[in-house]
Amino acid sequence: MNIHKVSTTPLNDQKPGTSGLRKAVRVFQQPHYLENFIQSTFDSVGDLRGQTLVLGGDGRYYNRQAIQIILKMAAANGIERIKVGQQGILSTPATSAIIRKYQAIGGIILSASHNPGGPNGDFGVKYNISNGGPAPEKVTEAIYDRSKVIDNYQILEAPDVDLETLSESHLGETVVEVIDSVQDYEELMESLFDFERIQQLLAKGNFRFSIDALHAVAGPYAHAIFEQRLGAPVGTVQNGTPLEDFGGGHPDPNLVYAHELVDILYGDDAPDFGAAFDGDGDRNMILGHKFFVTPSDSLAVLAANAKLVPGYSEGLAGVARSMPTSQAVDRVAAQIGIECYETPTGWKFFGNLLDAGKATLCGEESFGTGSNHIREKDGLWAVLFWLNIIAVRQQSVEQIVREHWQTYGRNYYSRHDYEEIETGPANTLIERLRSLLPTLKGKQFGNYEVEYSDDFSYTDPVDGSISEKQGVRIGFTDGSRIVVRLSGTGTQGATLRVYLESYEQDPAKHDLEPQEALASLITIAQEIAQIRELTGREQPTVIT
Ligand code: G6P
Ligand code: ZN
Helix, strand or coil, X not given: CCEEEEECCCCCCCCCECCEEEEEHHHHCCCCHHHHHHHHHHHHHCCCECCEEEEEECCCCCHHHHHHHHHHHHHHCCECEEEEEEEEECCHHHHHHHHHHCCCCEEEEECCCCCCCCCCCEEEEEEECCXXXXXXXXXXHHHHHHHCCCCEEEEECCCCCCCCCCEEEEECCEEEEEECCCHHHHHHHHHHCCHHHHHHHHHCCCCCEEEECCCCXXXXXXXXXXXXXXXXXXXXXXXXXXXXXXXXXCCCCCCXXXXXXXXXXXXXXXXXXXXXXCCCCCEEEEEECXXXXXXXXXXXXXXXXXXXXXXXXCCCCEEEEECCCCCHHXXXXXXXXXXXXXXXXXXXXXXXXXXXXXXXXXXXXXXEEEECCCCCCCHXXXXXXXXXXXXXXXXXXXXXXXXXXXXXXXXXXXXXXEEEECHHHHHHHHHHHHHHHHHHCCCEECCEEEEEEEECCXXXXXXXXXXXXXXXXXXXXXXXXXXXXXXXXXXXXXXXEEEEEEEECCHHHCCCCHHHHCHHHHHHHHHHHCHHHHHCCCCCCEEC
């Protein structure tokens, strides 16, 4: 075996963010950049001998090159077996499922999620631990600490592994298995959902749906599961072949970036159901016929209807949502009589709750929904959940959501993003808000009176770890909220996110446009946070 020990020097910018190390492709292409981070990861994970590692990515530019490097480094570091997705393709949820099924020590997912790809786009590396979930902060901190002192990495000198065909071969002493990217995941989905019933729904011919995979990783999964397995007509899945640059698009399933799908669902002859996924397949957007389901409402609807789905027919242990996600699911939990946990933004915070059996369903406003079946959010799973509910209830998406509002009231919700603002002013804005917090309680803004204001701090109920400064919350006496935080996933400048929520019990008032229903709160947020003055922006860049 020809293992090279390559000298290197530490790089000072390898601190993983909300979701792994995410940088411009050209940053990753610098000499030793990827290698340093991978070696730091291996060094932090501990003894790799006898262990299995799962490896794959969302197919973006640099995926293939990175996979070859990582395969050779994993072999040099003594991993016993690597399961790598065919053509280097594995979605984030599939990786999580495979880690769990084969009791791997962990997995490496190459993705910058919903960020654009291509030579001028972004690349990313996420490390998931043996429960299938994103590495918790103590692990990412250990990786970062290691990256600051690393002085060499190990790599095997060997020809590239053929990733085109399913196979098992040796790389040094390591077994490399090129696996079907979809199969294990599909089996898991089949164990949770009533495939027969969904098949009947799709076969009826009067239910039509449209999936947009945005040229990203969910495509092969959607083709295999919806078209080949469940019998949806070929063509149901659009943009289903992963492209290195995602066709020049922005693989983020929201009303702005998935506008082609939105146009279809709001157009003449619109189908009954539509869904889109992000770059690595963990996010989802659900649309009905001329109807948008906010991610927060989607979580609440899934929770309220969980018993209709075989995998959840026993009921839910609890639910969890990230702090900025609307409180719609809280109302469902209160009615069922289960706990609802409020966590900081980032799927990793759900890991302990899921492992401890405290929560069964989790969700985030950022188009993420999932459950204890894996330890990541799961785009296709959410769509199957919805299809299963529709197949049982025989109602449209709109009917289901409207009935939900009638029962629980409607949480009007919107997020305003100010993307790529300068970091200086963004930090000033947050610091200024923080300094205002103690003065806000009891203050009146129009009809709204501030009930509480704080910078969200979370104590994990399982391991007691504390995460502070997770976003400014301003709550009003009628249950409305304004939340302000900076994104932890951007790579250019800063992104300011302003989350707005109000609650309406009266069904006669459930027909407003969210921007209209939230107009006063939008004005109050501007007044308190001085967004225009401090960012120079008149309008948000994205409204979801
Ligand atoms: C990723 C994470 C999510 C998080 C989202 C938004 O998708 O996996 O857990 O909610 O990013 O994060 P941001 O910090 O950009 O608001
Ligand atoms: Zn993602």
